Amino acid sequence: MDALYNFGFHLTYNESDAQDLVQETFLKAYRFIQSYEEGTNAKAWLFRILKNAFINEYRKKVRQPDLIDYEEVVHYQDREDASYSGYVDLRQEIFQGLMGDEVTTALNNLPVEFRTVVLLCDIEGFTYEEIASIMDIPIGTVRSRLHRARNMLKEALKTYAASQGFKENR
Amino acid sequence: MSNAMTPHDCNKVVQKMYLAIDGELTTDEMKEFLFELDRCSCCFRSFEQEKAFRAYLTSKIERRSLPDSALQKLRDTLGMPDLIRIG
Helix, strand or coil, X not given: CHHHHHHHHHHHCCHHHHHHHHHHHHHHHHHCHHHCCCCCCHHXXXXXXXXXXXXXXXXXXXXXXXXXXXXXXXXXXXXXXXXXXXXXXXXXXXXXXXXXXXXXXXXHCXXXXXXXXXXXXXXXXXXXXXXXXXXXXXXXXXXXXXHHHHHHHHHHHHHHXXXXXXXXXX | CCCCCCCCCHHHHHHHHHHHHCCCCCHHHHHHHHHHHXXXXXXXXXXXXXXXXXXXXXXXXXXXXXXXXHHHHHHHHHCCCCCCCCC
16 A cells, blocks of 8 residues: 555545545445456556546646646657667766655656656556556556656656756766 | 678667667677677777666666655555565
């Protein structure tokens, strides 16, 4: 449940909302336990419930005047031809000494669709197939969002590193 | 399957890098990937950098735990006083 709470917090940036999401998730899981297929990944099932609760309940409460435009951008970014923007060459030394807060900030600045796949993959260790199931998106989209999200993170952290006087060693 | 006669393509290796680190390659695909890494020091270095970045990212992203008060509220709401903290 800590993992669920952490996921909820990174979705909402709000402790109280994240707690509500966890509670909603457990209530729904309890109520709809018959929809859980025995032998499947229970953790992924709970994450899927939380993600749906976030979309259905939390987003209704939040003003999102740019939602339509934003979705259009995401769909564009998910296109196969937009998914490969090239490997961002980054020296490992650049990251040494960066503060963790900056990583969290960079992550939280990603659009939610991109932030989510990074959290599910890199923090929770879900497979692409499980992430696709949790997010209700094709595996190819998981792959392209991960690729793009990581490149966005690298770019964000490179800028920070440069601002702090870190130099890229080539 | 690649062999020493097959031209090395850095772009293809880079495209498989995330899949390799994420454990999404099959055993045969992983063998082929490692074979290609051995053929190119630039790809090998990129792979090591990507692994380092991933390890750094994973270690630095903030993790939060459900507060005890929220856990107690959950116990009360579900009517499960013995509900324990998991994962």
